[in-house]
Amino acid sequence: MNGHRRRTWFSGMFAAAALCATSMSWAAQSIDWSKAAKSSDIHLTEQQSEQIKSKDLTAALVWHGASPWVAAVSRGARAEFEKLGIKVVAATDAQFDPAKQVADLENIAALKPDIILSLSVDGVSTKQSYAKAIERGAKLVLLSNPIPGFEQGKDFVGIVTDDMFGMGKAAADLTADALGDKGKIGMIYHDASYFITNNRDNAYRKGLKAYPGLNVVIERGFIKEHETSNVAAAMVLQHPELEAIYVSWDAAAEGVVEALRSLGRRDIKVITHDLGVNNLLDMAMDGNVHGTIADRPFDIGQTMARLGAASTLGLPAPHFTLVPFDTVKRDNIAEIWQRAFQSPLPRLLNLALKQ
Structure with a gap:
C-alpha cells in the first residue's frame, strides 16, 4: 500500500511498513512497527458492507494446525x-505439515474461493500453491507469518498478527x-527461525533492560515443545538460585512446570505467552505459573475476515495489523x-478459581 491516502475505509488509516520480501530471515528484518494498523481501527461502512453482501462471495480457512x-x-x-x-466453503488443518x-x-x-485466510506452515514450500489460488482470483490474508517473495497489495492483502x-x-x-524488580531468571527461548516467537523472545530480552x-x-533454547522439561530440569540443577523462568509460549511452558x-x-x-488450560489451572491453584501474556484470537479472525472482504471492493489495506494483548494473572x-x-470458561478451570 502506498503511503498516501486513498479511499479511507477505516479510521486512522496507517501507511504500510516497507518490507524487503527477498530475505528468508523475516525475524531479522527492520520493520517500522509504529506504522502498523491497530485492529480496532479496521471498519467497514454500512454501504461497503451492503456492497460486499451483494457479491455472493465465498471464503476458505487454510490453517497450519x-x-x-x-x-x-x-x-x-x-x-x-x-x-x-x-x-465459508472449506476449512483445513495442515497438522503442521507443509506437504x-x-x-x-x-x-x-x-473451489475458487474469493477469500483465503491462512497461516503458512512453511512459506517456501507452500508458496507456489498459494500462488495458484491467487491466480484463480483469491484474495489472501495472512496470519502472522509472511511468505518470502510475496508482495503486499499484489500477492496478499495484508498480515494480521500479535x-x-x-x-x-x-x-x-x-x-x-513476580520478583519485585529484583531476581535471577532463566530464559527458555525458541531456538528456531520463526517470526512470532523470535520477535517476542527478543522483545522480552529488551524489556528486561528496564529492570537492572x-x-x-x-x-x-528448544525447538520442540517436549524438550522443555529436560531443559528446565538441567537449568535448575545448574542454577538452583533461579527465581523465575521465562518460556516462549504456553504449551512449551507445560514441560517446565x-x-x-x-x-x-x-x-x-x-x-x-498465550492461554492454555493446564497452565491456567496451575495459576488458579497458586502453583508455579505467575502469569501469561495473551493475544485475542477471536479478534484476529474477525479482523482477517474484514480485511479480506474489504479487498474485494478494491479497498487498500495496511501491510500489518496488530491485535491487542492482555496480561493474565489469577x-x-x-x-x-x-x-x-x-x-x-472451561468447567474445571471455573471450579479451580472458586476454591
Missing part, C-alpha cells in the same frame, strides 16, 4: 463472514511483578478467557 486458539480464530472469522453474507498444507491449498484452489514487541515487553514487566535488578543468569514440580521447586515462578483469568476466545 488445530487448537483451541485456532478454533477461536475461526469463530471470529466465521462470525464476520456471516455478517457480510460470505459463505499436507500444499495438498490442502491445491484442493481449495479448485503485537509481538508489546507482548515481549509485557512479559518482562510481569517478571518484575533482574538478571538472566542462564539461557537455553512439570519439571519444577518433580524437583519440588514451587518457589520458581513461570512467565509465558484474578482476571475468567475475564481474559472470555475476551480472547468469546466462549465460556
